[in-house]
Amino acid sequence: MPKLNSLDEVDPAILKTYEKLGIPLNEQKRLSGVAIDAVFDSVSVATTFKEKLRELGIIFCSFSEAVREHPELIQQYLGTVVPYTDNFFACLNAAVFSDGSFCYIPKGVRCPMELSTYFRINAASTGQFERTLIIAEKNSSVSYLEGCTAPMRDENQLHAAVVELIALDQAKIKYSTVQNWYPGDKEGRGGIYNFVTKRGLCRGRESSISWTQVETGSAITWKYPSVILQGAGSRGEFYSIAVTNNHQQADTGTKMIHIGANTKSTILSKGISAGHGQNAYRGLVQVHPKAENAQNYTQCDSLLIGEQGGAHTFPKVDVKNKTAKIEHEATTSKISEDQLFYCRQRGLNTEDSISMIVNGFCKQVLNELPMEFAVEAQKLLALSLEGSIG
Amino acid sequence: MSNSNVILSIQDLQVSVGEKIILQDLNLTLKAGEVHAIMGPNGSGKSTLANLLARKEGYNVQQGTIRFLEQDLLSLSPEDCACLGLFLGFQYPVTIPGVSNIHFLKSALNAIRKAQHLPPVDAVDFLKIVKEKMAVLKMPEELLYRPVNDGFSGGEKKRNEILQMSLLEPKLAILDETDSGLDIDALKLVSEGINSQRGADRAILLITHYQRLLDYIEPDQVHVLSEGKMILSGDKSLAKTLESKGYCWVGEPA
Numbered sequence: 001m002p003k004l005n006s007l008d009e010v011d012p013a014i015l016k017t018y019e020k021l022g023i024p025l026n027e028q029k030r031l032s033g034v035a036i037d038a039v040f041d042s043v044s045v046a047t048t049f050k051e052k053l054r055e056l057g058i059i060f061c062s063f064s065e066a067v068r069e070h071p072e073l074i075q076q077y078l079g080t081v082v083p084y085t086d087n088f089f090a091c092l093n094a095a096v097f098s099d100g101s102f103c104y105i106p107k108g109v110r111c112p113m114e115l116s117t118y119f120r121i122n123a124a125s126t127g128q129f130e131r132t133l134i135i136a137e138k139n140s141s142v143s144y145l146e147g148c149t150a151p152m153r154d155e156n157q158l159h160a161a162v163v164e165l166i167a168l169d170q171a172k173i174k175y176s177t178v179q180n181w182y183p184g185d186k187e188g189r190g191g192i193y194n195f196v197t198k199r200g201l202c203r204g205r206e207s208s209i210s211w212t213q214v215e216t217g218s219a220i221t222w223k224y225p226s227v228i229l230q231g232a233g234s235r236g237e238f239y240s241i242a243v244t245n246n247h248q249q250a251d252t253g254t255k256m257i258h259i260g261a262n263t264k265s266t267i268l269s270k271g272i273s274a275g276h277g278q279n280a281y282r283g284l285v286q287v288h289p290k291a292e293n294a295q296n297y298t299q300c301d302s303l304l305i306g307e308q309g310g311a312h313t314f315p316k317v318d319v320k321n322k323t324a325k326i327e328h329e330a331t332t333s334k335i336s337e338d339q340l341f342y343c344r345q346r347g348l349n350t351e352d353s354i355s356m357i358v359n360g361f362c363k364q365v366l367n368e369l370p371m372e373f374a375v376e377a378q379k380l381l382a383l384s385l386e387g388s389i390g
Numbered sequence: 391m392s393n394s395n396v397i398l399s400i401q402d403l404q405v406s407v408g409e410k411i412i413l414q415d416l417n418l419t420l421k422a423g424e425v426h427a428i429m430g431p432n433g434s435g436k437s438t439l440a441n442l443l444a445r446k447e448g449y450n451v452q453q454g455t456i457r458f459l460e461q462d463l464l465s466l467s468p469e470d471c472a473c474l475g476l477f478l479g480f481q482y483p484v485t486i487p488g489v490s491n492i493h494f495l496k497s498a499l500n501a502i503r504k505a506q507h508l509p510p511v512d513a514v515d516f517l518k519i520v521k522e523k524m525a526v527l528k529m530p531e532e533l534l535y536r537p538v539n540d541g542f543s544g545g546e547k548k549r550n551e552i553l554q555m556s557l558l559e560p561k562l563a564i565l566d567e568t569d570s571g572l573d574i575d576a577l578k579l580v581s582e583g584i585n586s587q588r589g590a591d592r593a594i595l596l597i598t599h600y601q602r603l604l605d606y607i608e609p610d611q612v613h614v615l616s617e618g619k620m621i622l623s624g625d626k627s628l629a630k631t632l633e634s635k636g637y638c639w640v641g642e643p644a
Contacts, residue, residue, distance in 0.1 A: 337447075338484045344468035345444050345478050346494075346554065347501035356497060360488025360537070 021379050052112070058142075059104040060115055063131055066102035073104055077135055081164035081201045081228070089160040089222075090197040093129045097162070100131035105140035105171070114370050116145040130161040136171035138204065143174040145373060159218075161196045169204030169231065174212070176369055178377055180384070181217035188247025188276075191219025198225035202234035202263075210237040212368045214377045215250055216384040224282065226255035229263035229291075236265040239368040241377075243384050244277025244309065253282035253314075258294035258324070267298040270362050272381075273309030274388035280312040285326060287319040294324040302332045303361050305354070305388050333361075355382040394460070395421045397562050397593040398443075403454035405435075405442060405618075412438045413618045416454065420562070420593040427596045427604055427629065430615035431637045436597045437481060439615070440566040443595075444478035445471050459561060473505030475561030475592075479551040479568050486538040491550070494538045495520060499557055523556050527583055545576040552583040563587065564595045569603040581606030601633040 007015060007029060018028045053060055059070060067074050084094035105111055136142055146163075159181065165173050175198075184191025194217075200209035211225035227236025238254040256265035271279035279302065287294045302311035317326055335357055343353035358381055359366070366374050396419060403416035413435045420426055430436050442449045443456070445468040456463040459474060466474065486494065500510045524531060527549045539547050548568055555563050565584065569577055584594065584607055596607060604612070604626060612629045614622040616637070622628065632639070 333487065336484070339486055341444075341446055341468060342480065342484050342486070343494075343498075345472055345480075346498035346558070347469055347472040347505065348497060349467075349469045349501075352497070352501070356489055356494070357486060360486070360490075360493075363488060 017383065020383050021376060023376075049113070056109050056112070057106040058109060058111055059102065061102055063100040063102050063133070064098070066133075070102070070104070073135065074102070074133070077164070077166055078133060079164075081166060081199045082162050082197050087197060089195045090162055093131060093160050093162045093197070097129040097131040100133075100161070102132070103134040103142065103144065105134075105136045105142045107137040108139045109137075110140065111142040114143045114145050114372075128159055130159075132161070132163040134163075134165045134173055134175070136165075136167045136173050136207075138169040138171060140168075141172040141174075143370060144176070145370060146175070146177045147179050157191075158193050159195070161198075163196070163198040163225075165198075165200035165209055167200065167202050167204060167207035167209050167231075167234075170206045171204060172208045172210075173200065174210045175200070175225070176212040176373055178214045178369075178373055178380065179217050179221075180380060182219075183217045183246065183248050184219040186246050188219065191248070192217065194218035194221045194223065196221075196223045198223065200225070200227045200236065202227060202229050202231050202236060202260075204234070205231045205260075206233040206235075207231050208235040208237070210235075210239070210368070211254070212237075212239040212365065213241070213252075214365075214369070214373075214380065215240070215242045215252060216380055218250075219248060221248075221250040221252055223252045224254055226257070226284075227265065228257045228259065229265065229294075230259045231263075232260040233262045234260060235263070237368075238265075238267045238269070239365045240268070241270045241272070241362045241365045241381070242279055243272045243381065244274070244279045245384055245388055246275040246277065248275075249278045249280075251280040251282055253280075253284075255284040255286065256296060258285075258287040258291040258296070261290075261292040262294075263291060264295045265297075267296070267300070268364055268368075269298075269300045270365055271300075271302045271311055272305065272358060272361070272385070273302065273311050274305040274385055276308045278310045278312070280314060282314045284316045284318065287321050287324045287326075289320040291321050292323050294319075294321065294326075296324075296326045298326075298328045300328070300330045301361070302330075303358070304332070304334045305385065351382065351386065354385055354388065358382070358385060396457075397422055397424075397459060398595070399455075399457045401455050403456065404452045405438065406450045406452055407438070407448065408450075411452075411618060412449075413442075416618075416620055418613065418620065420595060422593060423588075423590045424610045425588065425594045425596065425607060426611045426613065427598060427609040428613050428615055429598055429601070429629065429632060432599070433617075434615040435618040436615055437566055440478060440481075440564050440595075440597050443564055444468060444476065469501070472558075473502050477555050477558055477560035477563045479548075479555060479563065479565035481566040481568075481570065483539050483547045483551055485540045487540060489538055490535055491538050492517075492520065492534040495554065495557060498554065502558055520553075520557065523553055526586075527553055527579055529553065544571040545573070548572060548580055549576070549583070552580055556583060556587055559587070559592075561592045562595065563592070564597065566597045567599060568596070569598055569600065577603065578606060601629040604629045 082090050084091050167173050181192035181194055202209055209227045215221055229236050236256050242250040242252050244250045254267055269281045273279045281300050285296045300313050340353055359378055398420040400416055400418040405413040428436055529549050609626050612624055613620050
């Protein structure tokens with residue numbers, strides 16, 4: 001990214017987007033490649049942050065640093081959740097990944113702050129084949145944020161990241177993602193391909209892993225953050241909002257694999273299709289023969305804006321134990337002309353009306369996001385649907 | 391000619407939808423403080439007029455002018471019109487899933503306040519005012535937290551329209567068959583709500599099929615619309631005459 005001297009040199013349209021998303025000035029500079037003033041150097045903020053973590057024994061660093069400093073942890077856990085044989089893109093990632101994030105929470109430690117990739121030193125640019133590994137030891141917990149609302153461009157079109165989460169006894173991992181990669185132009189040209197393999201293993205008893213995602217970018221998204229519920233009494237959760245506008249395609253969902261006894265999973269998926277966007281929910285709820293008393297609740301809602309988009313669902317339920325309780329609910333709705341007119345007749349302009357209706361539709365999922373992310377995500381939703389009703 | 395007393399002035403209006411002419415030779419003036427009623431058989435064009443005034447799309451104005459508070463109404467968007475002070479009580483209010491009634495009411499009020507360069511309403515004050523108004527309309531409080539009109543009975547939907555009207559305090563309230571589907575008790579409540587909104591600085595246009603509503607809301611003028619034309623105007627006694635004689639008494643337009 002070229003180094004610029006001030007925000008004045010940045011494309012005004014880009015700055016306008018940052019403003020709408022409420023991104024602070026300093027962050028705007030970092031995102032557009034403007035040199036950061038020494039006075040506001042975010043590195044010093046990150047340094048204090050790292051100190052606090054170090055006191056608690058929490059490791060949060062780049063993947064390459066972890067390989068150097070904590071090879072035993074890497075060796076023990078890397079590839080145990082997503083082996084290189086898993087799928088083509090996971091294999092590609094395993095072969096060529098160069099960096100990513102590593103996080104280790106020791107026994108009994110509750111990480112006191114949300115960990116965000118923003119605070120990783122040298123996190124200026126995101127790699128094509130990132131690899132993230134998070135290990136939560138017995139009775140620990142962590143909330144991890146990935147991504148940001150700012151539209152991200154990259155000269156590389158393919159992003160094939162792998163994320164592995166491991167939760168031991170009574171541990172909790174909450175992983176939230178806001179993704180707004182360049183989606184391509186209005187005609188569908190260009191745009192990032194976002195093919196990610198994300199999987200969590202609830203290895204320990206009563207462990208829990210929760211995935212929350214807001215996907216508004218990328219030309220094509222293939223993404224199925226999943227949870228393997230191995231430990232007895234473990235819980236998996238998947239909360240998702242996927243927006244497709246213009247010619248975007250999103251094929252996303254989850255796999256909840258119930259292996260241990262008394263395991264529970266919750267799936268809440270909200271898809272919004274505007275323009276010619278195609279949105280698909282692809283989910284698997286699998287209950288293995290020895291998984292006694294498994295419970296799953298799935299709610300899969302689609303919202304269509306305009307006449308050209310598509311919403312598709314491919315829910316698969318594969319149950320091999322008759323004590324399982326599986327619930328599935330699905331709705332499909334439209335923002336009708338009448339609803340829009342009703343809102344406008346009460347003084348709200350078209351944009352605000354759509355934003356209000358979409359936020360209402362997505363509320364349940366937005367409530368699962370950490371606070372700062374939730375506010376940004378709402379603005380991002382409104383922005384990604386701009387011009388969806390012509 | 392400027393007349394600050396005039397809220398709405400329609401002159402020589404002709405409106406079509408596609409090839410079909412829905413309204414023609416329409417003239418109507420509403421002054422501040424007045425309540426007018428427009429009656430007419432089904433298909434006479436009453437709802438078209440109401441929706442057109444609220445700036446719904448799909449109508450072709452072939453001729454005529456409409457001035458609202460001395461502005462060219464036809465150049466305004468629905469939200470501009472609303473912020474200027476025009477309210478439409480819908481005949482069939484839609485449901486808005488996921489958006490709570492209270493959030494919707496507050497957003498609407500704040501949008502209009504913003505247009506008037508007023509700050510957003512204080513949340514605590516707002517809740518108090520809304521609850522008071524709901525109590526007057528005998529609306530259960532839990533309707534505040536349900537999605538807009540979701541699972542509301544017909545009567546509750548109509549009362550929700552009147553609740554909105556009383557919160558937004560429009561200069562011109564157009565009520566499209568607000569009485570349809572209401573039982574006597576609900577009708578009385580709704581009428582009280584409408585009457586309480588009468589004011590020297592505002593006007594109300596009641597669109598109704600039956601004269602029953604006008605027993606409770608006394609109009610200054612009654613107009614009869616038939617096949618898109620205003621064929622008769624008179625005072626409130628005209629409504630009684632229509633009731634006893636029926637619409638066919640009105641016969642062919644003169």
